[in-house]
Amino acid sequence: MSNREIAEAILSALGGRSNIRACGICATRLRIIVRDMSPVELDTLADIRGILGIFKKGRCGFELVLGPRLVAGVSEAFFELTGIRSSMEELSQFNIPAAQESLSIRINTAKAAEEEIPLSDGFEEDEGDELEELLRAVEGKDSPATSLLVINGPNINMLGIREPDLYGSESYQKLLELCEEAAQDAGFDSCVCMQSNHEGDLIDCIQQAYGIHDAIVINPAAYTHTSVALLDALKAVRIPAVEVHISDVGTREKFRQVSYVREACIATISGHGVEGYREAIELLADHLGI
Ligand code: DQA
Numbered sequence: 001m002s003n004r005e006i007a008e009a010i011l012s013a014l015g016g017r018s019n020i021r022a023c024g025i026c027a028t029r030l031r032i033i034v035r036d037m038s039p040v041e042l043d044t045l046a047d048i049r050g051i052l053g054i055f056k057k058g059r060c061g062f063e064l065v066l067g068p069r070l071v072a073g074v075s076e077a078f079f080e081l082t083g084i085r086s087s088m089e090e091l092s093q094f095n096i097p098a099a100q101e102s103l104s105i106r107i108n109t110a111k112a113a114e115e116e117i118p119l120s121d122g123f124e125e126d127e128g129d130e131l132e133e134l135l136r137a138v139e140g141k142d143s144p145a146t147s148l149l150v151i152n153g154p155n156i157n158m159l160g161i162r163e164p165d166l167y168g169s170e171s172y173q174k175l176l177e178l179c180e181e182a183a184q185d186a187g188f189d190s191c192v193c194m195q196s197n198h199e200g201d202l203i204d205c206i207q208q209a210y211g212i213h214d215a216i217v218i219n220p221a222a223y224t225h226t227s228v229a230l231l232d233a234l235k236a237v238r239i240p241a242v243e244v245h246i247s248d249v250g251t252r253e254k255f256r257q258v259s260y261v262r263e264a265c266i267a268t269i270s271g272h273g274v275e276g277y278r279e280a281i282e283l284l285a286d287h288l289g290i
Contacts, residue, residue: 001049003070007077009048010064015039017082021060023075024086029055029063030075031091036060037211050074060211145189146290148281149213149239150179151205152195153221159246159274166247168273175274179217182278186285188215199223199230206233215284216241217277224249224259234264240287242280245270 001009011017014034022033034040037060045064046054053065066074079085152175155162160171170178176193183191192213194205202220209216216239220230224243234241241264248271249256262268267283269276 003073003077004081006048006050006070006074007081010045010051010074010078011081013041013045013048014062020082020084022086022091023078023082023084024088024091025071025075026063026088026091029065030071030078031061031063032078033086033091034060034062040211042211146187146214146288147190147192147212148179148183148188148284149205149209149216150183150191150193150277151202151216151218151220152193153202153219153223154197156219156221157195157197168246170274175277178274179277179281182281186281187290188281188285199227203229203233206230206237206239209239210237213239214288215239217244217280217284218242218261218265219244219246219277220261224261225255226260228260231260231264234261240284241265242283243268243270244276244280246273246276247271 010030010032011020014020014032015036016039019034019036019039020032021035024031042054045051045062050066050070051064052067055063055065152172156175157172159167159175160169172195179193180191194201196202196205202223206216216234218230218234218241220227220243223230224245241261243259243261243265245268249259250270259268266287267280269279269283272279
């Protein structure tokens with residue numbers, strides 16, 4: 001495949017010229033910002049010869065790891081095809097705030113191994129180190145890295161303090177540790193936890209998970225019983241999600257028996273205390289076949 005053909009294949013997998021907002025070279029990678037994620041075919045992109053890995057950065061950003069012999073030529077061909085060549089400065093405008101930054105990595109180990117250039121030969125020292133580190137991170141895995149997002153709604157940060165007879169004595173910190181451990185045990189490559197008391201933050205977080213996270217555990221807390229917007233956000237991103245409640249909402253007040261988000265979730269776990277999060281994580285791992 002020529003550089004031009006690789007660039008054409010990349011452009012087509014990203015939804016064509018009209019979907020490209022910015023593109024440029026960032027260190028040793030081709031960075032591309034798309035307008036819309038829906039036409040993007042990540043699997044097709046990952047299968048293109050020469051692409052060793054894909055960093056998905058932010059909601060609409062990608063960095064393609066192409067290997068030292070290809071990165072300049074393919075990027076040049078891509079800039080010609082799109083008529084766009086963005087400077088580092090322009091690209092940095094699309095950086096999302098650090099607090100919300102998410103990163104997921106897909107590395108095609110099989111292709112890295114079959115590349116005509118061995119990793120240890122022909123790479124700039126830093127670049128080789130970077131790729132080898134990434135490859136080590138996914139050692140033994142043929143499938144892409146999987147990332148879990150755990151979302152907690154209002155007052156969940158008060159665990160251990162708030163109504164311990166209902167929600168137990170474990171702290172929110174302990175819950176985070178439980179989720180991270182359970183995610184690792186279940187085979188997820190990364191686990192990101194967030195909590196907010198604000199409905200809009202929770203919606204932003206679900207939207208930003210698109211193209212980044214593979215599964216969501218969500219305890220929307222009181223917004224469970226009120227928020228159509230959270231339901232719509234979950235429906236929009238179509239990421240497999242499990243609804244969790246620490247207390248048994250089905251046996252509490254009538255208003256707690258209504259759940260708007262349930263319709264967008266593959267399961268609900270309620271009344272199993274904080275251990276319910278572990279069950280949800282295991283269920284999602286099974287669902288994804290990890
Ligand atoms: C909760 C149940 C909700 O009704 C309540 O508003 C919460 C926590 C639970 O985990 O049991 O804040 O979601």
